[in-house]
Amino acid sequence: MKRALFFLFLAACSDHKPTLSPDVSTRDISIAVNASDHEVVATLTGPGGYVVLLPPDHLSFASGSMEWPAVHVANTYVADIGNTSGLVSLRLSRTSDESVEQAFVIPPPFSVKAPALMSRGAGMTFTWDGQISNAKVAFGLRGACIKGLDRALGIDTGTYALNPGELESSGMIETTCDVTLTITRTYSGAEPSASTLAGFSASFVNKASITFTSSP
Amino acid sequence: MRAIFFLLLAACDGAPAPAPTTPSNGLAPSALGVSATVTGNGASVLVDVSITSGAIAVKLSPGDALVASAADAPALGLGEYKPGKYTVLLPTRSQTVTLAFLRDGKAIVSNDIALPTPFAIAAPAMPSRASSIALAWEAGKSSETLALAVGAPCLATTNTMRTPDPVGTGFTLQAADFIPYSGACKLNIELRRTDGRMLPGFSNSAAQVVQFRTLELVTQP
Numbered sequence A: 001m002k003r004a005l006f007f008l009f010l011a012a013c014s015d016h017k018p019t020l021s022p023d024v025s026t027r028d029i030s031i032a033v034n035a036s037d038h039e040v041v042a043t044l045t046g047p048g049g050y051v052v053l054l055p056p057d058h059l060s061f062a063s064g065s066m067e068w069p070a071v072h073v074a075n076t077y078v079a080d081i082g083n084t085s086g087l088v089s090l091r092l093s094r095t096s097d098e099s100v101e102q103a104f105v106i107p108p109p110f111s112v113k114a115p116a117l118m119s120r121g122a123g124m125t126f127t128w129d130g131q132i133s134n135a136k137v138a139f140g141l142r143g144a145c146i147k148g149l150d151r152a153l154g155i156d157t158g159t160y161a162l163n164p165g166e167l168e169s170s171g172m173i174e175t176t177c178d179v180t181l182t183i184t185r186t187y188s189g190a191e192p193s194a195s196t197l198a199g200f201s202a203s204f205v206n207k208a209s210i211t212f213t214s215s216p
Numbered sequence B: 001m002r003a004i005f006f007l008l009l010a011a012c013d014g015a016p017a018p019a020p021t022t023p024s025n026g027l028a029p030s031a032l033g034v035s036a037t038v039t040g041n042g043a044s045v046l047v048d049v050s051i052t053s054g055a056i057a058v059k060l061s062p063g064d065a066l067v068a069s070a071a072d073a074p075a076l077g078l079g080e081y082k083p084g085k086y087t088v089l090l091p092t093r094s095q096t097v098t099l100a101f102l103r104d105g106k107a108i109v110s111n112d113i114a115l116p117t118p119f120a121i122a123a124p125a126m127p128s129r130a131s132s133i134a135l136a137w138e139a140g141k142s143s144e145t146l147a148l149a150v151g152a153p154c155l156a157t158t159n160t161m162r163t164p165d166p167v168g169t170g171f172t173l174q175a176a177d178f179i180p181y182s183g184a185c186k187l188n189i190e191l192r193r194t195d196g197r198m199l200p201g202f203s204n205s206a207a208q209v210v211q212f213r214t215l216e217l218v219t220q221p
Helices: A002-013 B002-012
Strands: A030-036 A039-046 A049-052 A058-063 A066-069 A071-073 A076-080 A086-093 A100-106 A117-119 A124-128 A136-143 A149-153 A159-162 A177-188 A199-215 B021-023 B033-040 B045-053 B056-059 B064-070 B073-077 B079-082 B085-090 B096-103 B106-114 B133-136 B145-151 B159-162 B170-173 B185-198 B206-219
Touching: A030 A086, A030 A100, A039 A058, A058 A076, A066 A076, A100 A199, A124 A177, A149 A159, B033 B096, B045 B064, B045 B096, B064 B085, B073 B085, B106 B185, B106 B206, B133 B206
Parallel strands: A030 A199, A117 A199, B021 B056, B033 B206
Antiparallel strands: A030 A039, A039 A049, A039 A076, A058 A066, A058 A086, A071 A076, A086 A100, A124 A159, A136 A149, A136 A177, A177 A199, B033 B045, B045 B056, B045 B085, B064 B073, B064 B096, B079 B085, B096 B106, B133 B170, B145 B159, B145 B185, B185 B206
16 A cells, blocks of 8 residues: 555656666666765666665665765655765665665865966966876866867866967957866766676766966 | 650759859959969969959950969969869969969959968977977968867867967977877878958959968877
């Protein structure tokens, strides 16, 4: 009865009928994890679409001695893990089927450095920390007196230099203004494991910005 | 019956009608709109000219001709390749090309067209992509624009475009511009320096002048 009511509630609130966990094997579940700010979000899918965990099945995230339960929100499971970064484990705990644990790496926050004042007519060098191998990095500059510049970097070296004149002025008259550099780091953090999940992916997007004064 | 058949075929034919043209012999040069692109690579210069009268393409009449010449190259006539469009490849190392409009064998309009500042692209031999790669060339003028194109499978963007400082003497590719790539990787580099010139004697006429150079640079990891 409890199960029927639970299912009815979910069906009423969703455009598509989700699958309840007792009706799907762990080996048929795929989990996708992503993070933004303090939240880690996991999406569970099975052959029939989204999977909803019927208690006592539950999902949590753990790092060291800390464990955070994930709460069902829409078709995802969300946990606030604060400023945790580094090795984190996703734990899918089940009573009617096998439980699994899958590790992934959350990249740490990072910072960008640039001189306070730079001339567009001279070269500019920017640096940032927290490099991770295999991360994709995008470099973007925005300001009222410049033409926006976006660049996808091939590797994350923690530094990039613009050649003299490469950052172009906008408008007929060259002026000075505040320019913001944003570095966006995209990283896939799944660690190899013997997990019996059908699939697992963990992807993260971290951003760091700095604003400097740009003169002609 | 056969005539009707051919008539029907002609009526159903989807081939486009040829673009209208007007002959040049009734027009003074001051009534001709001339737009030219003059592109040099250090060994030859391609002269490409479009001639109009208002919005209509002009066909050079017998007795009228466009010719290009240089200090080291005798005059060559431009040939038509489309209605109103004429071109010639002039073998010359000169940085100035003369474009003349001849009528009955006499040059009645002549313009000396100076190409942008010439240059050669220099680069280190077999550079490593793990470090910056500095490309160098002769400085240009502030009125000129530079466009650098680099194509290679080891670049983060396979066909990369950059706009170097027109009065600068080079551009440095960053290590972060390259993706992890094993082995040698050839960069196909092309640099174009562009400027504009007026063509007095014609109506509202101008030329875009271009110097372009290419370089193939083999890089190491």
